[in-house]
Amino acid sequence: MSRSFRHFLSLREIPREDLDALCLLALSLKRREAVARLPGRVLGMLFFNPSVRTRASFESAMARLGGASIALAAGRDTWNFEHREGIAMDGATQEHVKELAPVLSRYCDVLGVRKSELVTTSATTAEVSGSWDDLKRDGFLRALARYATVPVINLESNADHPCQGLADRMTLLERCPGPDGPRGVKYVLTWAWHTKSLPMATPNSQLEAAASLGMDVTLLCPEGWELDPEVTAAARASAEAAGGGLRVTHDRDAALAGARFLCAKEWGSTRYYGRFDEERRDKERLREAWRVDGRWMARTAGASFMHCLPVRRGVVVADDVLDSPASIVVDQAENRMWAQMALLASLLGEPG
Amino acid sequence: MSRSFRHFLSLREIPREDLDALCLLALSLKRREAVARLPGRVLGMLFFNPSVRTRASFESAMARLGGASIALAAGRDTWNFEHREGIAMDGATQEHVKELAPVLSRYCDVLGVRKSELVTTSATTAEVSGSWDDLKRDGFLRALARYATVPVINLESNADHPCQGLADRMTLLERCPGPDGPRGVKYVLTWAWHTKSLPMATPNSQLEAAASLGMDVTLLCPEGWELDPEVTAAARASAEAAGGGLRVTHDRDAALAGARFLCAKEWGSTRYYGRFDEERRDKERLREAWRVDGRWMARTAGASFMHCLPVRRGVVVADDVLDSPASIVVDQAENRMWAQMALLASLLGEPG
């Protein structure tokens, strides 16, 4: 497939035609109607944060394509990296992206990086190094892409998780096989309670994924937990351009009525960003009401349940939902691999 | 080869015919009389504990088969995992095996997991999270196998290390090339002193390995360091069914007399399980007498010396044994790779 994008950093930067082509190729690969091969090609990945699905699905994708993967745990396997321009590196960082990016580009055919301030395994939310307005610029990722001479894939940054978005988009297409596909079908992305303040990257990308399909998109959340207005505005524009629409609501009953897909995700508030203890105290009152359970599902129009995983059972989502036939979370996770195979084949494949 | 088992969790659950077939295939692969190929197939491994042989031999086995491996350090590379049913995950764990197992099954063709409470690199024995009767059920491993949709291999759990057992079994067959093979040959598994209380997984599997070959099996240990009675009873039944026998003794001279194989292993007592400081104080008196050295070997019938490795030289076993021609520990370790190639080929190969 031809493509107009160089890097894969945010769904908001990829033309809809390219997203459509990637999803169609992914579905063909999954059905074994298409074959892609990348023998001898190498994917290099830098993980600043833990990962299960992202790492395993990319490594499996490259292996199935006949290529290889190099996965480095940044700061454990490697040096500490710097991306700020023009500073004297006399502190904790040893290597600048201005060297790192072009050097890895000589060893690898494509690079991936996961760098998020809030993706951790700790029991409390990590301290952050800046304001949301600063961190959402994804300085390290953008610097890596600027200095790399091969394509760069965002494996989750502060602002975006486009591979999750792409897999969700493929899943929605797969589940709407009719002639109109997902266009106009009601998709609800709901906030769910979590003890920590988790990143907005995934819901940002999920919202764009459904919007770019022209779905009837609803973002459901408590007051104060809306996503970044820029993200919501971009998704609204995408939805409308694709024949759909987007609304933000705090009214659960209205949101769930008619929903065919309910995607749950826990995230922190931009309002409280960096003041996570305060956020925790404030949102304690939301704990019971914003756990997704069977009563939520009963109000939908037989919705399929989606979640990016990992999910804290009994906290974010009740077992009765995750263990029900309505849950498609494992299929959704599987599609990470197929979507990424399509992405890798598109980024690295011979023009044909 | 056809096989009757789905997972490879404990030698005690694998029919003798399957163990025989696996060992014969392993020996043929080692002699280059058989070839196995698994191109494009993916082994996913989760390591909760350190590893040298297990990880390197599995990665090498998959590479030689034309496939690929994904090795994840649980809790460092990944989330923290939960396996208990029906709990609200508001603590230190982020992902449940009910999601982890089926998701990894979509990316990988076979899964391996090493999860042992006592396998560490620390200088003292780890604290354990439960009683031996509880931990020997291998809750995480069993849950992973229950929810996986691909075969699961135990890379060492609390109760079993079946890959070590399989390699030892292959080694015993390799070293007894006569028409009767190892049947009736005297095999001694002896306890050896170690500063820490090490897991029983390996001796449990080693005992069963020799027993299932119909060998004349002796378990030698100080009073109080017998293996779990269930394990010993199962091995006795296996030995008798295969034309051999099993005895447990504290009498070193009687044990060593006539021995053709002496396998040393250090392990903690079930009696003291969880009270490791007490065990250490009690066993201090055993330190000198239970270090295997050349005087032990001299009482055997020219026995080959076996150990699973790693081994603390000069503490568990004296250099004069490890550096002597009687030691077959490196061959034994090499056989890990061939035995596991046979296992992988059997689990993933085309029926033929």
Add this chain to the structure above:
Amino acid sequence: MSRSFRHFLSLREIPREDLDALCLLALSLKRREAVARLPGRVLGMLFFNPSVRTRASFESAMARLGGASIALAAGRDTWNFEHREGIAMDGATQEHVKELAPVLSRYCDVLGVRKSELVTTSATTAEVSGSWDDLKRDGFLRALARYATVPVINLESNADHPCQGLADRMTLLERCPGPDGPRGVKYVLTWAWHTKSLPMATPNSQLEAAASLGMDVTLLCPEGWELDPEVTAAARASAEAAGGGLRVTHDRDAALAGARFLCAKEWGSTRYYGRFDEERRDKERLREAWRVDGRWMARTAGASFMHCLPVRRGVVVADDVLDSPASIVVDQAENRMWAQMALLASLLGEPG
């Protein structure tokens, strides 16, 4: 290519003819005039220290050759290793090189190890376990090579970083394409200031690399920061044998005059080895004068700038040098991969 060496531990031990053949093969591979294949072959690597270029370039090299890599983080993924002879291992180490080396040799076709006392990501220099005269013997590496039954590659030890040296040597050949090649061309290796006391391994190997090409080699450093006299003497002998020469100087102007290559490297003094706080206090006075910047370059004869990376921008080298067209550090880093492909092909390839 035929070769006379078994292991690749130090450039000082490899005959010049072999170094020439390796570099020529590397250049041919880079120009796609030669092809090397090692299908199904396995490289096992042990990293006691962080790495970017070494690990990624070796993994990429093996993947491009059709083989596979196993990378283990020593002490995190594995046991703690012992290499001293004849001791009772009742301390922090669990496995002896006498077992480790032959066992890994059964799983892998070639082994690599990075073990340096001073390569860390910490903000201060690590404490060392011995004197320089002791540590420069590279006890672990040499023991691993002694007990391995396959070739061993030094991925950086206390005394040497021969893969960096080989890549630099290839780079110098590549940049001097005339009939005489680099012979007689002026090459300056200069000390540069760094907050920590970094290892001498890299400059030791870089000096030998240029010397073995018969270049006109100058080692420039402040008084007290000369390299180990044995290393300098060996390089002088190599240079003279190859038609070049070597001088050590503290006079920057004289050193830079006529230089065609300026390679910067920061390292600790043998004089202060182990007393790093003292060294730091003493060298504070050198901070400004020994940062390589455009004024240095202006005094050369249009030199190309080299550095092994990682480099602390603005501390060791000014941005105006690194960002100038004279900098060839990325090409130099790329050549790690090609040089190592040649090395692997030479060590593992079929005799032909």
